[in-house]
Every structure is written in C-alpha cells, then in structure tokens.
Amino acid sequence: MLVISRQYEAFLDTFHMITLILPYSYHGGQSSRFTLVKDGNEIPLELKERIPLDDAMKYTVSLADELELGRTYTIKDEHNTETDLQIGAVIRTDEFDRQFYYDGDDLGLTFEEDRAVFKVWSPTATEVKVKLKAPQEEDAVQLAMERSINGVWELTIRENIEGWHYTFLTCINLIWSELVDPYAKSVSFNSEWGCAVDPEKITPRCSSLQPLPSPVDSVIYELNVRDFSSAKESGMKFKGKYLAFTEKETGTPSGLSSGISYLKELGVTHVELLPVNDFDGVSDDPADNRYNWGYNPLYFNAPEGSYSMNPADPAGRIRELKSAIHSLHEENIRVILDVVYNHVFVKETSSFEKLVPGYFFRHDENGLPSNGTGVGNDFASERLMARKFIKDSIRYWLKTYGVDGFRFDLMGILDVTTMNEIRDEVDEILPGAILIGEGWDLNTPIAPDRKANLRNANSLKGIGQFNDCFRDTIKGSTFNLHDKGFALGHGNLEAKVELVLTGSIGVTDGDKGIFNEPAQSVNYVESHDNHTLWDKMKACLEEEDELLMKRQKLATSMVLLSQGIPFLHAGQEFFRTKQGVENSYNSPVEINRIDWLRRERHEEDIEYIRGLIAIRKSHGAFRFRQSDLIRKHAFVHHPEEKLVSVHYRDVHPYGPWNELLLIFHSGESSNVRFPLPKGKSWTMLSDGKKANVNGLRELDGDSIGLEGICSYVIVR
DSSP, X not given: OOOOOOSSEXXXXXXXXXXXXXXXXXXXXXXXXXXXXXXXXXXXXXXXXEEEOSSEEEEEEEOSSOOOTXXXXXXXXXXXXXXXXXXXXXXXXXXXXXXXXXXXXXXXXXXXXXXXXXXXXXXXXXXXXXXXXXXTOSOOEEEXXXXXXXXXXXXXXXXXXXXXXXXXXXXXXXXXXXXXXXXXXXBOGGGOSEEOOOGGGSSSOOOOOOOOSSGGGOOEEEEOHHHHHOXXXXXXXXXXXXXXXXXXXXXXXXXXXXXXXXXXXXXXXEEEEOOOEEESSSOSOTTOOOOOOSOSEEEEEEEXXXXXXXXXXXXXXXXXXXXXXXXXXXXXOEEEEEEOTTXXXXXXXXXXXXXXXXXXXXXXXXXXXXXXXXXXXXXXXXXXXXXXXXXXXXXXXXXXXXXXXXXXXXXXXXXXXXXXXXXXXXXXXXXXXXEEEOOOOOOOSSOGGGBOSGGGGGGSTTOEEEOXXXXXXXXXXXXXXTOOOGGGTOOSOHHXXXXXXXXXXXXXXXXXXXXXXXXXXXXXXXXXXXXXXXXXXXXXXXXXXXXXXXXXXXXXXXXXXXXXXXXXXXXXXXXXXXXXXXXXXXXXHHHHSOOHHHHHHTHHHHHHHHHHHHHHHHOGGGGOSSHHXXXXXXXXXXXETTEEEEEEOSOGGGSSOSOEEEEEEOOSOSOEEEEOOXXXXXXXXXXXXXXXXXXXXXXOSSEEEEOSSEEEEEEX
C-alpha cells in the first residue's frame, strides 16, 4: 500500500468547512493564510478558528462553494507548501447523506441476459476498479469503473463470467485499498474474493412458509449448524454441515430420533439458526478445528464456508444452505436467521471502511469510534446507505433463501427507524414474518429515544424482544451466577412472576407492564449466551440432580405456558450442559455440540416437554394475541410464597376448554394443598412429570395436593 508523506494535513469536515492540522515541527505550527487550489486557480479560505493541541495547531477555515467529491483538491499555506485535501467528517453530515443516497436495488454484481453489471457505492473515491480473475488462473485483470449517479461506480462486462472471482479497488485520499464486495452473494475459499454467482439459477428454489397467524403461535428452538450434528452419536453423516439438515429418519445409537426427525417430533415451529453468513474465527480448511458461533461477521449475504462440504465451491455453499432450509420447510419447520448487523469483525479492514472511510460506523463527540457492542465498532444504521444495506440484505435472504424471520443480535445498537423500516420491507414480501431482537440498552452515541431497545419497545411495531425480566425472574440474574430466580427456589418474586407469566403487559391494577402486546415478549431462560440453566444450577445450588431436573422442568414449563413467544435453547429439554463454560463462543466443539446420548437418557423428560408444546398449541388462551384478552380472561394469584397460579376463565371460544388453571410451585414442600375453584370437575393435563393434551386423569375433591418444585395444567 502506498504511504503518503504530508507535512501537514487538511480534512473536509463539512461541505463548507476544512480542518487543518499543522504539527509544531512544521514552522512551529504557525500559518495565517490558506488557499484551495481548484482547476489551477487559488481560492482564498477564511480563517475561522485556531486551537492549540498537544502536538499540533488546529485551524478551521471556511469555503464559500461546495466541492465536487470524487476529485482531488490541494490546499496551499502561506509557506507555499501544498497538501492534498482529504475527506474527513463531511461523510457523517446530513448533507452528505441526502446528496449521495442511492435507492437502486442493483448494488454488487447482477446478471442481465448476456452481461454482468458491477455497481459499488463509493462517493469519496477518485478512482475505482474491478479486479477479475478466472477460475484456476493465477493472473487477474483490473478494469476501470465509471462514476455514475449518487457516488455509484459501475462497469458492464459482456461475457460469461459466472464462477469468476472479483474484488474492488478504491482510491481515496490518494490511498488504494482492495476489498471484497459487501454485497457479494458468495465468497471464495477463506473469503479472499467475491464470487460471480447467480443464486437464482441454483436449486433448490426456496419459498418461505406461510407465517403463523401470530408470533405467539411460535415455539422457537435456537441452535447452531455445527452443534446440531457434530457428535459421533448424532446419527447424521454430514457432521457439522448444512447438509445434516437434509438427512431424514436419523437416530441415536439406541434407535431414538435425532436430527430433523427429532425437531419434528418435539413440535417446535421455528428453528433459529445462529449466524450462517460468512464469518471469521474459523477458516474454511476442514482441518481447522477452531470453533466459533459466528458473531464475527465478514460478508453478510454470503453463506459461511466452514459449514459447506466444499468451501472452495461458491455455488455449492448456496446450494447446500438452500437445501437445508428447503428440508426444514418440508417438515413444516420455519427458519429464523440470526443476523448481526450491529458490527463487523474488524472495522479497519472491513469492506465498508474501505468503500467510504468513516461513514458506516458511529463515532463519539471526539471523532473516536464508538464501542457499544464491545467488539470495537458500532454499525451506523441511522445513516441512509448503512440502513439501505441492512434492508437490502434482509430482502435478499427472504427472496433468495425463503427464510421465515430474523433475530437481530444486539438490536439495541440499531435505531428505531431502521427497525421499523425493516418491518415494513418484510411485510411487503412476507406479511407477518417473525422479527425478534436483543433490545439491550447499549452505550452507543444516538439519542436514547432512537435506540431499538426494550425502553422503546412500544415504538417498534411488530418486533419482539428478548425479555430479560422474564429470564431473571424465573432463572436469576444472568450476570450474577449465584443469584436465584423463582424456579431456583427464591421467594418474594411472586408479583414479578405474575407479570411475566401474562406477557409482561400488566394485568393487575397499578401493575406497570413492560410491553403493550404479548407478541413483543420473547420468553426464555437460556440461550447460546452465558451459562446453560443446568450449568448455572450446578454452580449455585447444592442439590441432587433429581431436584435440579425438577427445577429445570419447572422453568421450561413457565416458558412454554406464558403469554408471549416461547424460546428454547437446543438441548434445554434434556438439561444441556457445556461443562460449566459460561461463554463458549470459541470453546471446542466437544463443549458446544448437542449430546445425543444425553437425549437418550432423558426421553421421559423430553416427552414431557413435547406434551407441554402440544398443550400450548391446543388452546388459544395459552397464546392470546391481544393484551385486552389477557386482562379480560386471566386472573393471577399467589396465595403464599413460591406459589403462583393463573386462572383463565370463559375461554371456550378459543379452544376446547372453558377454564384453564396453571399452578407453579417452586417450594420444596409437598405438604401444600391448593383449593380448586368450585364447579364442574377438573381434568389434569400436566403434573410436572407427564403432559398429555388428552388428559392424564380426572380430579376429585375441592383441592389438589402440590408436589414440591412442580407445575400443573388443569382444565375443565
């Protein structure tokens, strides 16, 4: 890379203001006159401010006329020393956004009949080239692109280049940089090149399934592609690969279901896949044993190579991921993609930074990169072309891969407007598709009311949020290993339990809810992040495994029987462990993989969860779509510590029973009797050990004896 030697530096920070930095080693940092050299003419600049810094003098000067970006200009000082005018903070101004916004749907590489068209947005570049290399060839050619409208550069090639590799070269501030197209639909081995592929020609053709009537009808199951099949006992031959999801009728060593058959038997409606777009942390070399969840995004529209049978085949990656999604759809299981638009792996080497330095990432008031994500950069979703990229990417995954929804990692970094526009875009293609996200309040420099977080949940239409109040109330704090929630035996949480069981909307007088509608609440007690529930309990409770299993089944029953969207972490139903590792994002696959032998040992426990899922599906009162219906029909009660009930009355219009009684008991005592409401006899559907939508037994008498650490579903 060319190194530019400058005696002093000049930056265009707005369309009418230039900042100059003169080191004290250069004439003591002193100057009283600056001119702009344009088309051979010197235009005087008005000196506005002089500010001494630690090692230089900072000057601000104004210019009357706007400059045309994409050209090279020179600044001359009173000593007749010239320096090039670099593009500075002007790219973060509203004027820049308005002037250079491009609304076309053809960025990247598109194929049109007998030609291929490259387009890339780089408004501050003075030159842009395409670097092209044919398959199996060593040498590449460089072809100049032409500047078009709104900062877009384009090149049309009238020959068949499918299968070729390409990159872009940009010259900005006299520096040439090489980058992979951020819109690349596939990449080469180890992500060194973008690849010229036409996904529309690659089968199978994937179409989204019809969305469920409401998000609350969903049961989401979160898993990682590699975890799913890697274990020796998984019964799947394509271990750790996309194609494992295409294997039907697989089984464990003792003949129980595994893989996609297991998912179907369990009854989940959606599989949420941890990131499948191209990421760093694992190379494409099959011999590379490193592990990574995938939250180091490189190329957002290209499938990850390490999950492919042949990472060197760019079309093969697409075919295999499509096949996995198509196979899940054949079993009526919808697919949610975990997407990570809040940051990139390394800002400085990212394609975005090389296209328009400083534009795609947030900076604080001092001009330093913000770090609300904790990984060194925050994607500036509020800027028009950054927002456009996210929306374009979402549309691409929906149309090309037929996915059924999205989960937004660290959604609190993104802005409210972007998320609402994503909702609108998705509804144009697949109305009602599920959108959920992590609405944590993160320290990123946009106004508090613009953050897409839990505090602003009611400004985010049709977008569910992971409910940390539910998680911490039932399980205990994620960030304090020894903090215990209701299911772990902590008392005095009953009022909070009543709130989260009923969708966190607030059903009692004076009860301030978190959400307006139940579909905003994603209810969970564990996910890929942090300790599994089993590992947390093993660390903070000195109890026998039998008691811990009862606690976990109680917690999971509360997830499945609460108003809102239930979310399960893969293996939660058979007490998944990561051997005490809290953050296993790069732990060996032996720590992260699904233990299918553990699945064998806990078939009865899994059967219980299957039964609860079937019960939830059987009656609309378990999953009311409107808050008013919850408030009308739900009556919550906690007669004593560690005991909460929810009684749904007059709900026959929504399912086969007129009354539902849910009882959650986290105390260890079995000497507790619960009075049953008077009237007709009751039928037990679930007793904490077994669950059957057709009923377990009829109940006699006017009360029921409760076992310790147990939940019940009783109907009539």
